[in-house]
Amino acid sequence: MGVLDYILAGIMEALTGNPALVLGPIVLSWPVLLVALGFLTGVLIGATPGLSGPFAMALALPILISIFGFTPDALLPVLGFLVGIMKGATVGGAVPAILFNTPGTPDAFMTTLDGYPMAKKGQGGKALRVAHFASVSGDTFSDIVLFVCAPFLAISIEAFLGLPEKAALMILSLSFVAVVVGNDTWKGIMAACFGLLAASIATGTDSYPRLSMGSDVLAAGLPTIAVVIGVLVVGEIFTSFEDMWTSAREKRPEPAAADPGDSTLTMAKRRRLLPFIGTSMTIGTVIGALPGIGTTLAAALGYTAGRKMHKGATRFGEGAPEGIAATEAANSAVSGANLIPALSLGIPGNVAAVFIILAADTIGGFNPGPSVFRSTADEVNPELVVAFALFTLMVAANLMNWITGAWFMRLLGGLIRIPKQVLLPIVLLLTITSVYVQSAKMSDVYVLLFFGAAGYLMRRTGVPILPFVIAYILTDPLETTIRAAFEASGSDPWFLFGGVIAPAFLACAAAIVLGAGWLRGTPAPVPAPAPASEKETTID
């Protein structure tokens, strides 16, 4: 099969492969249906302060798996839903930022700077339009970069990197994530090491499952979904509970929703926004392709770049549409680019990518990594079909976003804001239920709560969560690759230092860790101290 055949097969697989509804010639497939559902859920979740995309992905994954099972047919609907949430949450976050001065997701913080002033001036509807236009443009651009870059990156990795180089690349990525997330290099590295340790339980090549201490529960290995959701979601909920306990109930006056007012956005005005969107989406895409650096930094950099370019009458911070465009284009462009390392190397760069990899690993039949993009003339590579089908679903989500996103965002303008003390217990209950439903084992619930407590302690001591999660996911491929590289070298103790590329990667990793202090010394354009409402969602 040629590349075109694969693309075609992928599109067919996504659009017609698994029909949910057939009306004559019109086929509505499960994957497309779930992308739509995921997108709507994502917008709603993103627009609810206190929740974010990863929350919804974490809740949805075990439920989806228990609905669709582990068959190959399950893969695309589940991935579609996750992709939909990812994209929906990105645009949804701007709604409360603009209308209520409360960012729905942390990366929407910069959106409040110009969005809320616009809303106060009676231009809320227009601000939403600008946010939507910029967000979808950024998202679409970064998806295109993903479609082009991921296959080429994967093929060159496959062609030029041997086992030691691949191992060194994983070490480099992990060091990078450990250093750039959080404020303390050593805490980041500690989190990564903790992830490596937890993921090592019951693995290894000996027939005795290591670190299992004779327990048959541990001998099957920790349930990955329960561990990841425990640390990410349950830990966050525990932390929020304590915040609510200590600060009692916030008595901040509820900002009244401003009248959306004039919501037209002419072509000429859109054209004037394009330079800002273009700059920001490029920044966002570059940031997104690097593992570990989140949307918040991209938004900050995009906003700063936009402020330097801007020469209009309304200054940034006083309600300039360009400010919203610069922020939203940058933070939305992160989501597609984040999947570049995930799909081409199997290295997740952020929480959304972690859930995509987790879904693929759990269901099976699709192993994100260089082997996905191998196309041979005669043999059909089903993983490549899945990859193109996934791209098709991302395009479908973008189309949905272009067409319905703006309307949906306005609709949410009047949404009821659920107080956290009601919302979080529901989320906690749903999390526990969904983990139990997927495995039907009480032991998984205990693991979930244990890692929830661990996540709480990590947050309270300033140990970042992301390095833990990414290390947890990478442990198995890292160990396998290192072992294989060692064995294939004929047990050469210097196997990681042969050639040029592997030592170069390792040197970079060492340089990043040792140079982190200097990097932090340079002032970075991070947002000003966030308001209390922003701190609640730190699982980006």
Next chain:
Amino acid sequence: MKTLLTAAAAALLSASAAFADWAPEGPVKVMIGFKAGGGADTLARLIAEDIQAEYGWSMMPENVAGAGGGVMARELKAAAADGTAMGIGITDTFAYGVLAERDPGYAAEDFDFLATLAGTQIAVVAKADRGWTSMSDVIEAAKGGATISFGTMTPRLADGAYYIGKQNGIEFNIVTSYKGGKAVLNAINAADVDVGWVAGPQASGVASGDLVNLVNGEDQPLKVSPDAQALSDIGVEFFFGATFAAMAPAGLPEDARAGLSDSIATVIQKDGTKSNAFITKVFALKVKTGAEADAYVAQEAADAEALLAATSN
């Protein structure tokens, strides 16, 4: 005499009628010895689905993965021997797996084997562009000074790779950490290893000419390359295929054992069932039931012991 015959016939008939009438007293728990998504998992779930469709019994598949099927074996051993619990895994767990582990916590005698299900299509595989057509070519290259890395996915196959080298006076760099034939296949394609064991997923690549089955690891000809070199040609008297099997805790009542055995053997051999389609596509049917299945596992244990003896010096 006539009455005796009639009585015997009646007894036989009623006995088979009893088998046919047997039904589990509740839902049957199907413990799968491997992770969700793999070959054993897919096979087990399809069999469960087919039995449920064919017999109306309620089947509850559950993954009990770990220790190469050993965790499932330990859990199944403790389950009630009344036909409401069965396991699906590979015979390897009860042969080499028991012998090679320090304290497995179970033995083959703890189980009644219901049926062997399917055999793999294992071979040593290389990329066609390496220019090798048989394992002898690889051995020749190694003798000429080339370093050959050999990908494997179980300790038994690593022993096999070592033994192939030993019998031919060479030493491979054996890479043992792959978690399945598919992973080894990817490593071969990415040129991470030179050759490796693959148990079935190589078929389409071999058919298209991108890959070569250098030597057949099974005790019967491979479907896609029946003329592949035999292990005996390179001085190896063992076989390395894996056999999927269904088992229950030992001491199962005779009618329950026959009932479960029959239902499994029926659905996997019946044209048009999901499990039959899967097996014929990826593996090869290998159905032995009852005492024959027990004997098969015993034979494999004897072979495993011989292999361990041959490689541990």
